[in-house]
Amino acid sequence: xxxxxxxxxxxxxxxxxxxxxxxxxxxxxxxxxxxxxxxxxxxxxxxxxxxxxxxxxxxxxxxxxxxxxxxxxxxxxxxxxxxxxxxxxxxxxxxxxxxxxxxxxxxxxxxxxxxxxxxxxxxxxxxxxxxxxxxxxxxxxxxxxxxxxxxxxxxxxxxxxxxxxxxxxxxxxxxxxxxxxxxxxxxxxxxxxxxxxxxxxxxxxxxxxxxxxxxxxxxxxxxxxxxxxxxxxxxxxxxxxxxxxxxxxxxxxxxxxxxxxxxxxxxxxxxxxxxxxxxxxxxxxxxxxxxxxxxxxxxxxxxxxxxxxxxxxxxxxxxxxxxxxxxxxxxxxxxxxxxxxxxxxxxxxxxxxxxxxxxxxxxxxxxxxxxxxxxxxxxxxxxxxxxxxxxxxxxxxxxxx
Amino acid sequence: xxxxxxxxxxxxxxxxxxxxxxxxxxxxxxxxxxxxxxxxxxxxxxxxxxxxxxxxxxxxxxxxxxxxxxxxxxxxxxxxxxxxxxxxxxxxxxxxxxxxxxxxxxxxxxxxxxxxxxxxxxxxxxxxxxxxxxxxxxxxxxxxxxxxxxxxxxxxxxxxxxxxxxxxxxxxxxxxxxxxxxxxxxxxxxxxxxxxxxxxxxxxxxxxxxxxxxxxxxxxxxxxxxxxxxxxxxxxxxxxxxxxxxxxxxxxxxxxxxxxxxxxxxxxxxxxxxxxxxxxxxxxxxxxxxxxxxxxxxxxxxxxxxxxxxxxxxxxxxxxxxxxxxxxxxxxxxxxxxxxxxxxxxxxxxxxxxxxxxxxxxxxxxxxxxxxxxxxxxxxxxxxxxxxxxxxxxxxxxxxxxxxxxxxxxxxxxxxxxxxxxxxxxxxxxxxxxxxxxxxxxxxxxxxxxxxxxxxxxxxxxxxxxxxxxxxxxxxxxxxxxxxxxxxxxxxxxxxxxxxxxxxxxxxxxxxxxxxxxxxxxxxxxxxxxxxxxxxxxxxxxxxxxxxxxxxxxxxxxx
Numbered sequence: 023x024x025x026x027x028x029x030x031x032x033x034x035x036x037x038x039x040x041x042x043x044x045x046x047x048x049x050x051x052x053x054x055x056x057x058x059x060x061x062x063x064x065x066x067x068x069x070x071x072x073x074x075x076x077x078x079x080x081x082x083x084x085x086x087x088x089x090x091x092x093x094x095x096x097x098x099x100x101x102x103x104x105x106x107x108x109x110x111x112x113x114x115x116x117x118x119x120x121x122x123x124x125x126x127x128x129x130x131x132x133x134x135x136x137x138x139x140x141x142x143x144x145x146x147x148x149x150x151x152x153x154x155x156x157x158x159x160x161x162x163x164x165x166x167x168x169x170x171x172x173x174x175x176x177x178x179x180x181x182x183x184x185x186x187x188x189x190x191x192x193x194x195x196x197x198x199x200x201x202x203x204x205x206x207x208x209x210x211x212x213x214x215x216x217x218x219x220x221x222x223x224x225x226x227x228x229x230x231x232x233x234x235x236x237x238x239x240x241x242x243x244x245x246x247x248x249x250x251x252x253x254x255x256x257x258x259x260x261x262x263x264x265x266x267x268x269x270x271x272x273x274x275x276x277x278x279x280x281x282x283x284x285x286x287x288x289x290x291x292x293x294x295x296x297x298x299x300x301x302x303x304x305x306x307x308x309x310x311x312x313x314x315x316x317x318x319x320x321x322x323x324x325x326x327x328x329x330x331x332x333x334x335x336x337x338x339x340x341x342x343x344x345x346x347x348x349x350x351x352x353x354x355x356x357x358x359x360x361x362x363x364x365x366x367x368x369x370x371x372x373x374x375x376x377x378x379x380x381x382x383x384x385x386x387x388x389x390x391x392x393x394x395x396x397x398x399x400x401x402x403x404x405x406x407x408x409x410x411x412x413x414x415x416x417x418x419x420x421x422x423x
Numbered sequence: 424x425x426x427x428x429x430x431x432x433x434x435x436x437x438x439x440x441x442x443x444x445x446x447x448x449x450x451x452x453x454x455x456x457x458x459x460x461x462x463x464x465x466x467x468x469x470x471x472x473x474x475x476x477x478x479x480x481x482x483x484x485x486x487x488x489x490x491x492x493x494x495x496x497x498x499x500x501x502x503x504x505x506x507x508x509x510x511x512x513x514x515x516x517x518x519x520x521x522x523x524x525x526x527x528x529x530x531x532x533x534x535x536x537x538x539x540x541x542x543x544x545x546x547x548x549x550x551x552x553x554x555x556x557x558x559x560x561x562x563x564x565x566x567x568x569x570x571x572x573x574x575x576x577x578x579x580x581x582x583x584x585x586x587x588x589x590x591x592x593x594x595x596x597x598x599x600x601x602x603x604x605x606x607x608x609x610x611x612x613x614x615x616x617x618x619x620x621x622x623x624x625x626x627x628x629x630x631x632x633x634x635x636x637x638x639x640x641x642x643x644x645x646x647x648x649x650x651x652x653x654x655x656x657x658x659x660x661x662x663x664x665x666x667x668x669x670x671x672x673x674x675x676x677x678x679x680x681x682x683x684x685x686x687x688x689x690x691x692x693x694x695x696x697x698x699x700x701x702x703x704x705x706x707x708x709x710x711x712x713x714x715x716x717x718x719x720x721x722x723x724x725x726x727x728x729x730x731x732x733x734x735x736x737x738x739x740x741x742x743x744x745x746x747x748x749x750x751x752x753x754x755x756x757x758x759x760x761x762x763x764x765x766x767x768x769x770x771x772x773x774x775x776x777x778x779x780x781x782x783x784x785x786x787x788x789x790x791x792x793x794x795x796x797x798x799x800x801x802x803x804x805x806x807x808x809x810x811x812x813x814x815x816x817x818x819x820x821x822x823x824x825x826x827x828x829x830x831x832x833x834x835x836x837x838x839x840x841x842x843x844x845x846x847x848x849x850x851x852x853x854x855x856x857x858x859x860x861x862x863x864x865x866x867x868x869x870x871x872x873x874x875x876x877x878x879x880x881x882x883x884x885x886x887x888x889x890x891x892x893x894x895x896x897x898x899x900x901x902x903x904x905x906x907x908x909x910x911x912x913x914x915x916x917x918x919x920x921x922x923x924x925x926x927x928x929x930x931x932x933x934x935x936x937x938x939x940x941x942x943x944x945x946x947x948x949x950x951x952x953x954x955x956x957x958x959x960x961x962x963x964x965x966x967x968x969x970x971x972x973x974x975x976x977x978x979x980x981x982x
Contacts, residue, residue, distance in 0.1 A: 052458075057475050094634050358764050
């Protein structure tokens with residue numbers, strides 16, 4: 023019992039032991055004691071969980087390595103074509119300061135397929151001579167067609183398959199804000215029946231007589247001089263400045279002597295900032311005019327078109343086609359935060375056999391939300407109304423203009 | 424018999440238990456005895472946070488994305504509204520591995536301010552040899568290089584954007600010199616101009632990109648020089664940051680402490696020099712003041728290894744965002760700012776923020792976008808929330824503003840002059856703008872507390888002090904100062920009032936003679952009456968201790 027009591031007393035005394043330490047006599051000693059206590063319990067500083075994952079992404083540049091590395095294989099996402107749906111495929115790039123070589127292929131759930139290869143000198147934008155070669159093979163099996171001209175009807179929606187081989191070379195010169203040059207190439211298209219079972223194939227709705235190029239498709243040689251001037255700032259997501267691109271193309275039918283034509287494009291854009299660039303009015307005017315040689319026509323699949331996420335957003339992709347188009351787009355954009363902006367937009371335009379015959383304009387309006395930075399628009403959600411053909415919701419991963 | 428023994432046993436047990444409880448009570452009482460309010464070495468001028476060996480600390484880099492996300496959508500650190508934990512008893516920040524009092528405690532000669540932390544008066548090197556790229560992180564184009572005169576010393580060289588010569592490099596110089604004068608540790612930075620033909624590439628130079636490490640090529644250099652501003656002689660403007668001696672351990676956070684540093688005991692969100700960095704950041708438009716722009720270096724001095732903490736990378740202060748000028752929203756909104764963003768979204772941008780409607784002056788290209796117009800120090804925001812800034816209290820801001828007040832127009836002019844702007848309009852504009860922003864900072868934060876400072880008690884009992892807001896010219900003379908005196912018992916913490924209330928129009932008062940006799944500690948409670956500043960009625964308590972040389976100021980509390 024005595025032993026037990028002794029233990030009890032010792033326990034009480036031991037329990038009181040820390041209280042016996044006299045208070046540090048100085049402030050410095052107090053701080054030192056606190057540090058001494060911490061020195062006995064040090065643990066390695068670590069990143070945990072999400073932080074470690076994000077750090078690896080940043081430090082190893084994994085997103086860039088996976089999607090757009092300077093050298094090596096990568097995963098290609100999207101960029102296939104309007105209306106193709108989401109696609110992906112393998113890619114390979116080898117880029118130095120001297121040149122940029124790329125090769126990639128991709129396919130979508132809708133059966134769209136594309137293979138591309140390019141080589142550009144120099145590899146990055148700079149003043150001086152430009153030279154690039156590019157080739158692609160694509161198979162787009164469900165391209166929409168509603169008929170030609172401004173009176174085409176949405177009820178006649180059909181689809182066709184476009185197969186195409188393209189090889190081209192571009193040479194030019196870049197000087198400050200001016201780029202001028204010419205592209206020359208060879209284009210070998212073919213048209214077939216569409217695979218979209220929700221609508222009829224083109225040949226069941228339209229006759230070759232009404233749709234030039236539907237029955238036979240020649241190969242084309244083409245040359246296209248162009249000039250482009252841009253003062254936009256920032257270049258990839260402008261809030262200020264203007265740009266104009268003008269191009270004149272000559273397409274020569276190499277097989278049938280039926281489809282030679284010229285095409286003129288002028289695309290002008292202006293960005294007018296106000297409230298110190300927190301708000302912008304963005305304007306775009308695009309005019310395209312194709313003129314067939316005497317006795318020739320312009321194949322329907324090479325005629326300019328309106329409709330879709332980049333032109334008349336209230337209408338389906340390729341809703342209007344004809345030999346001439348005019349389009350005016352207006353956006354009021356405002357800053358929401360560093361990564362997001364809002365937009366109210368109005369699009370108007372029309373197609374016609376000739377520019378001088380442009381008649382009543384189609385139009386739509388809508389609202390949009392954009393995410394990105396000065397380096398570009400990463401996503402764009404536009405909701406378009408007012409076309410008379412229903413509400414269109416468009417999600418894209420680049421800017422409209 | 425056995426029952427007697429049992430009874431004796433119970434009595435013995437009871438006696439011993441009583442003794443044990445008595446002993447415990449006595450010792451416990453001693454252990455809980457309150458610490459004296461003032462220790463003999465108070466107020467400490469130095470917090471020796473290099474005392475314990477930190478050689479076991481390892482480098483750890485932060486994730487920029489995680490830092491942004493955790494601070495934007497979370498609230499890391501302790502948000503308790505407590506007084507800064509690393510101030511001494513007179514409400515000042517002692518010297519430490521974080522901060523060294525400079526302009527706040529002495530008049531710094533202009534030459535010293537212009538020299539800043541720099542090891543050399545000037546960096547006259549003309550030939551440079553690139554030894555590596557900058558690494559995958561960082562937004563500002565540049566490379567790492569040495570010059571033949573000092574081949575073992577690596578510098579990080581960064582360029583200015585073509586349309587804004589000396590914008591980022593000038594910001595780097597100005598920020599470095601001001602932060603150094605304030606008291607922070609900063610790295611050497613020199614403005615240099617280099618003829619591109621004098622830049623060569625070491626055969627061993629490498630660069631890391633998304634595909635891995637490879638040789639640094641002439642094309643890499645051309646890619647940097649192509650987007651670099653040049654002077655009339657074709658030389659490229661650079662800021663050259665000298666790599667510090669020691670081992671790079673990464674960045675410090677604005678909250679918590681390092682678990683592997685025995686000296687790091689004060690939670691960073693409660694460190695005054697980090698809280699008050701909000702004042703300096705607002706003043707200098709340092710919207711990029713975040714953890715990844717700090718630096719921890721393991722250094723060894725006098726046989727001790729400890730971590731020294733640096734403020735780092737000022738290339739995005741003032742009107743610079745390094746590769747382009749700041750936007751008008753900079754300093755007014757976080758990158759993601761819920762209320763402002765919802766307002767903008769809901770009103771379709773028709774409710775235009777005040778800062779966007781303001782009329783700004785024309786700014787020289789070298790200044791970027793910075794102005795005193797629409798600058799509201801109290802509402803100023805960095806790019807995303809900062810836990811130490813969140814915790815800044817009026818007394819922290821007051822401390823910071825007092826340091827800012829030390830920068831006269833002449834000093835600011837000398838600092839801006841150190842950049843050597845080719846465009847005299849840029850130097851004039853930045854000098855004026857920094858001074859105007861300084862004045863706004865002082866008007867905002869000096870009157871935010873009862874601004875009594877520098878209290879002294881003369882041997883004859885005359886109390887003198889200074890009104891920092893009045894002294895800085897941002898407030899008029901108050902109606903009165905009201906002083907109450909007491910004898911202070913440092914052991915028990917009790918005050919015994921002596922004499923009545925003293926009202927005085929000037930910052931001086933006479934202690935009651937009876938108080939001076941036999942008192943070891945004297946306390947004076949000072950309230951300031953000013954119709955425009957009711958907060959000045961909050962008392963400031965100052966404490967004096969009798970010392971051989973007279974009364975020593977040992978305490979100042981703005982509770």
